[in-house]
Structure formats: structure tokens, C-alpha cells
Amino acid sequence: MSQDRTPLPPSCQNEAAEPCSSCAALPGAGCDALREQAAPEESGSHVEQQIRARIDRVKRQKADRRQQRAELNEARRFGLEARHATKMRRWAEEDDE
Template sequence: MTNVDDQIQARIAEQQRRREERRQRRAELAEARAHGLTARMRTKMRRWDDEDDGQGAA
């Protein structure tokens, strides 16, 4: 291969590496977001239950 071909192959490999890193980062953020939303909804529902309990006792 020529030097130009080597440079092109190196550039392609770097782009693939970056693409994979971005894909991995997006997957990690999506997982963290889903966990955060679930935890937030649990907290919200617990607060609703506490409010309902308080109104029922009054």
C-alpha cells in the first residue's frame, strides 16, 4: 500500500472508533436517563400516596 492508502485507512479507523465511542456514550446516557425517570416517578407516586394518606386521616 502507498502512504496515501495508509493515511486513508488510518482516518477510516479513527472515524469508526469515534462512532463506536459516541454510540456507547449514547447507550450509557439512555440507561442513566431511564433509571432517573423511573426513580423520579417512584418518588412522585410515593408523595401522592403520602398526600392521600394525609387527606384520609384529616
């Protein structure tokens, strides 16, 4: 190997001449993983930007609904336990009478 090669990207340490298995590019030519980590491009038509905004909004709404369902399920579980405990206490009091 020649010493004048450019340094490899941090995530692509393939020293061989064959394509890198993780980025399918020749060593030192750049790695797809690095491109994915780069900031998303803001270029594109206004329609693409609106679509991305709508997708992000829907993802946030789904996450909010998932969180709300989790909170309601926790409250429901606590309420069921409390009602069951009250019922058992009432039955115990009725048996004592």
C-alpha cells in the same frame, strides 16, 4: 480424478473441475476466503495508509459515541423510574393526609 492434485485449501473442498462456488477459482488454485483472512497488506501509498487510519479512527469514534449513548440512555431510564417512584410516593403521602 488424478491422485497427484495438490490438496485443496481448508475452506475450498470442491472436488469437481468446475470453478468453486465460494471462491470462483479452480479447485486447489486458492480461495478468496483464505485471501480475505490473510493479514491486510501494508503496501500502498502513504495517502492510502492515511485514509485507512482516518477510516479506523472514525469507526472507533462512532463506536465510542454509540457506547456513550447507550450508557446515557440507561442512566436516563433509571432516573425516570426513580423520579416516577418519588412522585408516586409523594402523591400517596398527600392522599393519606
